[in-house]
Amino acid sequence: MNPRALPLSSPVFTILSGLIEERLGLFFSPQDSDILAEKISPRALERGFDSLLDYYYYLRYDAGAAEELEQLAEALVVNETYIGRELDQLTALVDVLLPPLLAERGQARIWSAACSTGEEPFTLAGMLNDRGLLPKVELLASDISQRVLAVAKAGKFSGRSLRSLPPASSRWLDYDGATARLKPELLRAVKFRQLNLNERESIQSMGKVDVILCRNVLIYFRDATIKTVAESFASVLNPGGYLLIGASESLLRFGASFRCEEHGGAFFYRKDPA
Ligand SMILES: C[S@@+](CC[C@H](N)C(=O)[O-])C[C@H]1O[C@@H](n2cnc3c(N)ncnc32)[C@H](O)[C@@H]1O
Secondary structure, three states, rough: OOOOOOOOOOOHHHHHHHHHHHHOOOOOOOOHHHHHHHHHHHHHHHOOOOOOOHHHHHHHHHHOOHHHHHHHHHHOOOOOOOOOOHHHHHHHHHHHHHHHEEEEEEEEEEOOOOOOOHHHHHHHHHHHHHHOOHHHEEEEEEEEOOHHHHHHHOEEEHHHOOOOOOEEEEEHHEEEEEEEEHHHHHHHHHHEEOOOOOOOOHHOOOOEEEEEOOOOOHHOHHHHHHHHHHHHHHHHEEEEEEEEEOOOOOOOOOOEEEEEEEEEEEEEEEOOOE
């Protein structure tokens, strides 16, 4: 174990991981105890705590707890993402699902609900722009982490963000050495905001949308949380709207609100059009 990690006893792990799941949705199993201690300890020490039990009491009861939990979330989340990730699904969305939806409604609202540093909504912005559809689509993006949102709003990418670029991305990016800068019209097209998916009222505050992308975040939640988040998504999706989740994720075991459809080799969850 990292020497900078504070000791985390089994009872304190139980209450601390329980609080994190209750507020942020993120699940840590007892096998993750050392990892959790390593992730939390720098933040606890920085706040002047040398015991994780004392830090737990602060997070649970102090007046500044909500703000501190937001800071702690920065240390707990995994922000891995890249331009062109799971592209088949995005291609089917813009080429197969969106045209009839736009023909029927004239415009659409699409929400990237755990957007990390922005590669996902910006990939979509580029694909929509290439097809002349961008003016008809309102692109919204959110994440729990203020840090990743600040990176997204800067629109500059390098390293692993660029590791699997689709050929079309040459139209979306300008290069300055190893750094790629997003074209200004694509940067302007995405509206970012901070939002915790574990808060039902925050999801409701998005208003009605036609498509939700919530890819590669449900893997960090347990079934009860996924079910609640999926139900909240269903309540803000317009009839016939689509929910996109990651290729390694599934909602099939929850039945009810969505039916699973395959388009262009990718899976989509559709709300009943009725
Ligand atoms: C692995 S990234 C996925 C990014 C992108 N959707 C993709 O597929 O490439 C997961 C993101 O979920 C965010 N996240 C984790 N828990 C969250 C929560 N409770 N509410 C909102 N965002 C959350 C993290 O901050 C992180 O940026």
